[in-house]
Amino acid sequence: MSTVILLLVTGLGLGALYFLVASGLSLIYGLMGVLNFAHGSFLTVGAFAGWEVARRTGADSWFSFLVSILIGAAVGALFAAFTELVLIRRLYERHIEQVLITVGLSLATVALFEGIWGTDPVFIDGPAWFSQTTNLLGAQIPNDRFISIIAAALVLLGMVLFLKRTRYGMIIRAGVENRSMVTALGIDVRKAFTLVFTIGGAAAGLGGVLASHYFGYVSPLLGGSLLIFAFIVTVIGGLGSLTGAAVASVAVALLQQFANFYLFGTGDFVVVIALALVLLFRPSGLLGRKS
Amino acid sequence: MTSHTTARPILDVAGLNARIGGQQVVEDVSFTVPASGITALLGRNGVGKTSTIKALIGLIDRTGRVELDGQRIDKDPTWKLIRRGVGYVPEDREVFGKLTVAENLRLAERDAHPRRELVEQLFPDLVKRSGQMAGTLSGGQQQMVSLARALLNDNKVLLIDEPTKGLAPKIVQEVAEALEQAAATVPILLVEQNLQVVRRLAGDAVVLSGGRVVHTGNALDFLDDEDLTRRLLGVHADAEQEAQEAEAPVAAGATAVSSSVAASSTQAAAPAPAAADPARKGAGL
Numbered sequence: 001m002s003t004v005i006l007l008l009v010t011g012l013g014l015g016a017l018y019f020l021v022a023s024g025l026s027l028i029y030g031l032m033g034v035l036n037f038a039h040g041s042f043l044t045v046g047a048f049a050g051w052e053v054a055r056r057t058g059a060d061s062w063f064s065f066l067v068s069i070l071i072g073a074a075v076g077a078l079f080a081a082f083t084e085l086v087l088i089r090r091l092y093e094r095h096i097e098q099v100l101i102t103v104g105l106s107l108a109t110v111a112l113f114e115g116i117w118g119t120d121p122v123f124i125d126g127p128a129w130f131s132q133t134t135n136l137l138g139a140q141i142p143n144d145r146f147i148s149i150i151a152a153a154l155v156l157l158g159m160v161l162f163l164k165r166t167r168y169g170m171i172i173r174a175g176v177e178n179r180s181m182v183t184a185l186g187i188d189v190r191k192a193f194t195l196v197f198t199i200g201g202a203a204a205g206l207g208g209v210l211a212s213h214y215f216g217y218v219s220p221l222l223g224g225s226l227l228i229f230a231f232i233v234t235v236i237g238g239l240g241s242l243t244g245a246a247v248a249s250v251a252v253a254l255l256q257q258f259a260n261f262y263l264f265g266t267g268d269f270v271v272v273i274a275l276a277l278v279l280l281f282r283p284s285g286l287l288g289r290k291s
Numbered sequence: 292m293t294s295h296t297t298a299r300p301i302l303d304v305a306g307l308n309a310r311i312g313g314q315q316v317v318e319d320v321s322f323t324v325p326a327s328g329i330t331a332l333l334g335r336n337g338v339g340k341t342s343t344i345k346a347l348i349g350l351i352d353r354t355g356r357v358e359l360d361g362q363r364i365d366k367d368p369t370w371k372l373i374r375r376g377v378g379y380v381p382e383d384r385e386v387f388g389k390l391t392v393a394e395n396l397r398l399a400e401r402d403a404h405p406r407r408e409l410v411e412q413l414f415p416d417l418v419k420r421s422g423q424m425a426g427t428l429s430g431g432q433q434q435m436v437s438l439a440r441a442l443l444n445d446n447k448v449l450l451i452d453e454p455t456k457g458l459a460p461k462i463v464q465e466v467a468e469a470l471e472q473a474a475a476t477v478p479i480l481l482v483e484q485n486l487q488v489v490r491r492l493a494g495d496a497v498v499l500s501g502g503r504v505v506h507t508g509n510a511l512d513f514l515d516d517e518d519l520t521r522r523l524l525g526v527h528a529d530a531e532q533e534a535q536e537a538e539a540p541v542a543a544g545a546t547a548v549s550s551s552v553a554a555s556s557t558q559a560a561a562p563a564p565a566a567a568d569p570a571r572k573g574a575g576l
Contacts, residue, residue: 170394174387180350181385185399185440186373 005139007257013145015253016152017214020207021223021230022237022245023159024080024200030176030240031189031196033095034088037102039204039230040223041109042083046076046205047218048117051124059125069151069209076205077198084197089190106224113220121217130213148210155203156246163242168195176240229256232271236278238288247286299361301326301448301478302347307355309339309346316342317353318502324448324495329470329479331489331510334499335525340482341382343499344450348372348379360447374401378441378477382452384433388426392417392436395425399440409476410439413469431462438466442473449479455488467491486526490514498523 021043028036050072057064083105091097126144133140163169171192175182182189204223211226212218233252237244252271260267278285300323309317317339324330332340346353349369357365364372373379387395396410396417411418414435420428425436434454441449454470455463467488473479474492483489489496493510500523506513514520 167397170390170398174390174394174398177387177389178385180369181381181387182398183369184348184350184373184379184381186370186401186444187398188368188370 002138002140003261005137006141007261008254009136009139009141009145009149011254011257012250013148013214013253014257015250016148017207017211017226018229018233018253019152019246019249020155020203020210021226022233022249023155023242024196024203025230026234026237026240026242026245027172027176027196028200029234031172031179032088032092032193033179034092034098035095035102036088036200037099037227038083038105038109039102039200040225040227041106042076042080042201042204042223043208043211043226044109044113044218044220044223045079045208046072046201047208047212047222048113049075049205050209051122051212051218054124054126060127062127065127065213069206072209073202073206076208077202080201080204081194081198083201084194088197089193092193106227110220110224117218117220119220121219123217124212126213144210144213148214151206151210152249155206156242159199159203159242162199168192172196229271232275236275236285238285241285241287244285244287299326300324301360302480303356303358304347305356305358307343307346307353307357309342309351309353311342311351316351316502317346320355320499320502320504322497322504322507324478324480327474327478328494329474329481329492330495330497331493332480332482332497332499333489333513333524335523338499339502340499341452342502344379344452344480344482347450348377376445376447378444378446378449380437380441380449380451380454382456382482384430384437386425386428386433386436388424390425391422392425392428393421395436396421396439396443399443401444405443406445407443410442413442413472414439431458431465434458434462434466435469438469438473446477449473449477451479452482453484454481455483455485463488486514486520486524 021039024042025036025039028034028039050068053071054064054068057067087101087105088098091101130142130144130147132143134143134146135141163173168191171182171187171189172195175189175192179189182192207226208218208223211222215222229252233248234245236252237246237248252274255274256267256271258267259270263270302324304323305321307317307320308315320339320343332343334340342351345351346355347357349365349367349372353365355365356363359372359375359377362375364375364377367375387398390398396407416432417435417439420432425433428436438451438454441451451470454466458466463485470479470481470488470492481489481493483493489510496506496508496510496513497504498506498513506519506523520526
């Protein structure tokens with residue numbers, strides 16, 4: 001029983017990280033039709049920025065951790081906004097060029113990060129509480145999992161409130177359904193594009209800081225490794241669906257954790273099989289729009 | 292209903308060309324829309340009526356000159372020229388199905404003081420359904436939402452694309468009444484296949500064939516000319532009315548028109564229509 005609880009909570013923690021990356025990916029694709037292969041770079045730059053802040057302000061303090069989260073999210077947001085304004089904006093409806101530019105940016109940023117911080121993983125510290133465990137129904141749960149889960153839940157709540165309660169949220173929801181009709185109502189949808197990129201970048205940057213605590217290190221390849229699963233989550237959840245991204249994040253991470261434990265470390269393989277099944281039998285994803 | 296061709300036009304279109312996927316769908320189209328009343332844009336299926344409307348507001352790539360109230364708008368992106376005072380009601384309504392009726396309307400509000408009273412007066416049913424998801428509305432109700440979005444703002448012209456398409460005869464009448472009231476305050480360019488609606492509402496007519504303008508003039512004069520309507524539309528208004536009356540108990544009004552157009556198109560000596568308009572999504576009208 002305690003093993004199941006441990007796998008459940010650890011899976012939720014991993015799912016939280018997937019969601020922080022996949023939520024932005026999903027909204028960006030849903031609104032703009034852009035498959036953003038550079039999204040992992042937003043996560044990595046957020047993680048490194050958070051680490052730089054933490055090591056300068058005392059990595060083991062809660063204050064340092066909170067500041068690193070804010071800085072990580074802010075840097076991720078700025079980098080994402082810059083990417084949209086400078087690189088993507090000229091390429092809307094040019095999907096091949098978008099893929100080329102975002103893949104290129106992803107490769108270039110990894111090289112840049114390796115140039116700045118080196119190729120080896122940088123191990124990080126956090127508040128002492130992170131390295132302790134909490135007993136939950138007999139299972140000893142690493143505390144940093146709770147932080148990831150709470151942060152992702154707050155981000156989900158914030159995004160839902162933003163989408164439901166604000167005019168820009170309404171524009172984004174409408175744009176995901178029918179972008180040209182939003183334009184035909186006299187709305188400059190490009191502002192919504194930049195906003196969605198910025199929000200997605202902030203969530204990824206936050207995810208980067210939390211991922212570095214979850215895995216215990218930050219490296220130039222951190223974003224890329226999480227991006228693969230975030231893409232899987234995005235497709236399974238349904239492109240453009242925030243709720244779908246949340247549900248699929250949890251489902252994929254739990255599947256991965258349980259398969260790794262009970263099926264001889266085959267978690268990644270099982271996830272890919274799940275992706276194939278969804279593409280075969282429900283190509284629009286669990287909660288996506290039917291084409 | 293009178294023709295207004297001598298007044299200064301609110302919309303002046305000259306040499307409009309548009310392509311979709313490399314295919315020419317609008318070819319050197321020129322016409323004007325008077326500053327009041329309703330101008331009907333007519334033609335058989337696939338002649339480029341919807342493409343012309345979309346080209347006017349830049350939803351598809353186009354060249355040519357488009358002036359709104361004397362100001363060129365053809366260089367503006369869609370959102371900007373819409374804000375200059377163009378209301379657009381698309382074919383197939385295109386309401387946002389996952390937004391509520393109220394959200395659909397709020398999204399369309401551009402002016403500081405949107406004309407909510409007018410909309411509530413024209414479409415009282417929408418007030419009762421303001422919290423309902425637009426995707427769950429009937430076709431007629433969705434059409435009301437689509438029209439209401441355009442009427443909320445103080446526009447200089449409305450471009451309305453087949454508002455009665457697929458609607459039951461009773462709803463067609465309601466839509467026609469709403470258009471009649473709207474036309475009292477704003478000029479309208481109306482794409483419409485239901486010739487009874489055109490006869491009731493339109494002052495002027497612009498007729499397309501093969502992506503080109505082949506006739507302009509008074510709408511009633513055009514509809515009364517049996518040879519011309521048979522040649523350019525493939526049906527005559529009177530024949531259409533008879534068909535509608537025969538089918539009305541069982542079929543939606545617009546569907547009846549579609550049937551009559553299709554039935555008579557083989558005997559018409561009209562110019563070959565352009566290839567099917569790729570911009571059109573649905574079958575039928």
